[in-house]
Amino acid sequence: MIIVMGKIRAAASDIESLYDAMATQMATTQAEDGCELYVFSRDVTDPNVILISERWRDGEALAAHSKAPHMATFNRAIGGIKIEEISVKAYDVSGVRTLIGE
């Protein structure tokens, strides 16, 4: 299992201009084989920050995602705004436990 977490900082208006592209990217990616979670969300304390939260079955699924046509489409959308900061990291998971719920 692989977790991907990331952060994008941009002007609030630029972030809002990406909402349709983010919704499309979420829907198409969530349908990919091996995708267990893929969400864009906005920091409740900072309207200039988008978080990226992903969970993948394995490295093969994540690698396939990076080559998917909708990924290129989304990257073009992102390329259309002024990104002030972006960082994305992948974490290899060796164990999981449920703290609350299922």
Add this chain to the structure above:
Amino acid sequence: MIIVMGKIRAAASDIESLYDAMATQMATTQAEDGCELYVFSRDVTDPNVILISERWRDGEALAAHSKAPHMATFNRAIGGIKIEEISVKAYDVSGVRTLIGE
């Protein structure tokens, strides 16, 4: 390193009533020893969903967090709204790599 990811589903108005409590919880938790990331964020496609994103240096830091007084305060705030769904999982991290940025 430990990643915690979670999801809370509630009415949008209930979520908005928690914004001050979430901001306080973020600020106090981000100041804890061993806390590397702690953010509440809202799904850009669903105003009824809050994501929880955390990264901790180790299990000791996460355990100390769970016993912090501000955690109890925040749990009381959460207890004041109708939670429709909540799930939180902890992931042990065995490797990290940067995909974009630093």
